[in-house]
Amino acid sequence: MFSLINKTLVITGGGSGIGQAISLLFAKQGAEVNILELNQAAAESTVNQIIAEGGKAKAFACNVADQQSVKEVFAQFSKVDILINNAGIAHVGNLENTTEADIDRIYNVNIKGTYNCLYAVTPIMKAAKGGVVLNMASIAATVGISDRFAYSMSKGAVLSMTLSYAKDYLKENIRCNCISPARVHTPFVDGFLAKNYPNNIEEMFAKLSASQPIGRMAKPEEIASLALYLCSDEAGFVTGCDYPIDGGFIRLNN
Numbered sequence: 001m002f003s004l005i006n007k008t009l010v011i012t013g014g015g016s017g018i019g020q021a022i023s024l025l026f027a028k029q030g031a032e033v034n035i036l037e038l039n040q041a042a043a044e045s046t047v048n049q050i051i052a053e054g055g056k057a058k059a060f061a062c063n064v065a066d067q068q069s070v071k072e073v074f075a076q077f078s079k080v081d082i083l084i085n086n087a088g089i090a091h092v093g094n095l096e097n098t099t100e101a102d103i104d105r106i107y108n109v110n111i112k113g114t115y116n117c118l119y120a121v122t123p124i125m126k127a128a129k130g131g132v133v134l135n136m137a138s139i140a141a142t143v144g145i146s147d148r149f150a151y152s153m154s155k156g157a158v159l160s161m162t163l164s165y166a167k168d169y170l171k172e173n174i175r176c177n178c179i180s181p182a183r184v185h186t187p188f189v190d191g192f193l194a195k196n197y198p199n200n201i202e203e204m205f206a207k208l209s210a211s212q213p214i215g216r217m218a219k220p221e222e223i224a225s226l227a228l229y230l231c232s233d234e235a236g237f238v239t240g241c242d243y244p245i246d247g248g249f250i251r252l253n254n
């Protein structure tokens with residue numbers, strides 16, 4: 001079950017955190033992994049790990065916010081069976097703490113980056129008569145979370161793009177779903193704690209852990225397991241869905 005032999009994966013942001021865990025797991029399952037990354041050194045490090053374990057992988061320097069850069073990378077792929085739009089950035093702040101530059105930055109990476117990769121992959125998947133897309137949303141897409149104004153906007157858009165795209169490409173045999181994690185312990189979380197709460201990192205880490213009723217953050221590998229199911233042939237009946245993976249955050253926090 002869950003074999004990815006002969007499948008080509010394109011994943012954005014595979015140099016760190018959730019994207020790295022997905023890249024490593026998909027390579028173990030037999031996929032050829034192509035990582036599009038802003039941070040080329042991080043992508044190379046994931047690729048080297050995959051190759052050392054006997055897998056196949058390549059790194060591509062790419063800013064997903066830049067359509068030309070995305071187009072040039074996708075032009076090098078003869079087939080893409082699976083696209084995972086995972087690259088994303090955060091912003092902490094309510095409306096008044098969100099500048100025009102902040103909202104543009106979040107829009108460009110989280111929303112336009114997803115659009116750019118969908119735009120580039122669709123002709124390739126149509127020509128192959130099918131494919132699978134998985135987008136990384138967040139619980140912030142469907143729950144009001146304090147001080148995540150711009151981030152929530154962007155993940156709401158990822159969820160609605162998922163539904164719209166899944167509907168439009170049903171007849172092309174392209175499945176499209178998204179995952180909505182609660183907090184996952186990755187450099188993404190460590191980075192925003194260091195930036196936004198430099199004087200009480202440990203206290204905030206404990207607070208963020210406790211906000212999941214299960215009592216901790218997720219591990220990136222736990223998100224990768226759900227991604228594997230959704231991108232496998234075993235999930236052939238699954239499309240147009242958002243999958244919370246949240247330690248009870250959405251339904252048990254009362």
Ligand SMILES: NC(=O)c1ccc[n+]([C@@H]2O[C@H](COP(=O)([O-])OP(=O)(O)OC[C@H]3O[C@@H](n4cnc5c(N)ncnc54)[C@H](O)[C@@H]3O)[C@@H](O)[C@H]2O)c1
Binds near residue numbers: 063087089113182189
């Ligand atoms: N960590 C969490 O708690 C959490 C929760 C819910 C959703 N998510 C989402 O999961 C995804 C991955 O998060 P993570 O925690 O693994 O983050 P991370 O910061 O550890 O990794 C993100 C990777 O994306 C890359 N990246 C950023 N901007 C890019 C761009 N413009 N072009 C190409 N690559 C770019 C970064 O270089 C980095 O390697 C994000 O979309 C995030 O919003 C994370």
